[in-house]
Amino acid sequence: MSEAIRIERVIPAPPERVYRAWLEPEVLAKWAAPVGWSVADCEVEERAGGRYRCRHLDPGGTDMGGFEAEIAELVPNERIVLKWHFVGPDRATDPATETRLTLLFDPAPDGATAVTLIHDELDGLAAAHPFIAENIEGGWTGTVGRLAEVLA
Amino acid sequence: MVEQSLDTVFHALANDSRRGMVERLVAQELTIGELAGPLDMSFAGASKHVKVLERAGLVDRTVSGREHRCRLHIERLQPAGEWLTNCERYWTSRLNALETMILKGEDLK
Numbered sequence: 001m002s003e004a005i006r007i008e009r010v011i012p013a014p015p016e017r018v019y020r021a022w023l024e025p026e027v028l029a030k031w032a033a034p035v036g037w038s039v040a041d042c043e044v045e046e047r048a049g050g051r052y053r054c055r056h057l058d059p060g061g062t063d064m065g066g067f068e069a070e071i072a073e074l075v076p077n078e079r080i081v082l083k084w085h086f087v088g089p090d091r092a093t094d095p096a097t098e099t100r101l102t103l104l105f106d107p108a109p110d111g112a113t114a115v116t117l118i119h120d121e122l123d124g125l126a127a128a129h130p131f132i133a134e135n136i137e138g139g140w141t142g143t144v145g146r147l148a149e150v151l152a
Numbered sequence: 153m154v155e156q157s158l159d160t161v162f163h164a165l166a167n168d169s170r171r172g173m174v175e176r177l178v179a180q181e182l183t184i185g186e187l188a189g190p191l192d193m194s195f196a197g198a199s200k201h202v203k204v205l206e207r208a209g210l211v212d213r214t215v216s217g218r219e220h221r222c223r224l225h226i227e228r229l230q231p232a233g234e235w236l237t238n239c240e241r242y243w244t245s246r247l248n249a250l251e252t253m254i255l256k257g258e259d260l261k
Contacts, residue, residue, distance in 0.1 A: 005240045009247045013254045021250055027259045031249035034242065117243050123162045
């Protein structure tokens with residue numbers, strides 16, 4: 001599966017600002033947790049090979065794990081590539097379930113940014129962990145057309 | 153042998169030709185020859201791809217004489233679709249949160 005998930009979004013702020021929102025730990029902490037959960041702490045070592053992680057708490061304050069990633073590529077204001085793992089509270093990562101998250105930031109009209117998020121190399125994660133399916137609200141669209149579109 | 157798991161389904165779909173076959177089988181049953189046609193592929197090549205789809209439980213094949221008819225079990229795509237939908241939803245909701253934060257200027261100190 002070369003490109004499993006691709007989401008494009010125009011955000012009304014310039015690329016520099018949207019790029020920074022992914023790299024400043026205090027800023028990341030404001031939006032990077034699933035709805036209803038909070039961010040306990042985030043760490044970003046801003047360099048290729050650097051650590052990129054966040055710890056999530058549920059509404060009762062229980063440690064829910066979060067994500068552990070390694071920065072694979074950084075092109076200021078243009079592109080971030082991460083080797084991405086979803087982790088449980090023990091924060092153990094398994095090379096077999098590593099995925100790739102690519103973020104592209106392109107200037108859009110009126111000083112906005114077109115963000116393209118591509119989450120791929122999901123096969124290993126899908127095989128080992130229905131984690132996401134269990135943790136996030138479900139729903140099947142019922143059409144293979146949509147699946148084909150997502151997989152295209 | 154059918155090993156229905158996300159693993160085998162994603163593997164089966166991790167190929168352009170096989171995705172093309174699945175998309176065409178949504179509409180109707182097709183023979184291996186009919187599946188091979190638009191892909192500019194030999195019968196043996198198409199048959200190999202169909203085997204992968206069979207192993208994942210997505211397709212079954214009925215042989216009558218020299219004709220191998222393939223039928224899609226569309227419902228067996230459901231777990232893989234659900235998984236991707238949820239994963240996509242995770243990111244959609246994170247991007248919503250990012251956008252809200254930027255609109256409120258919470259990223260600016």
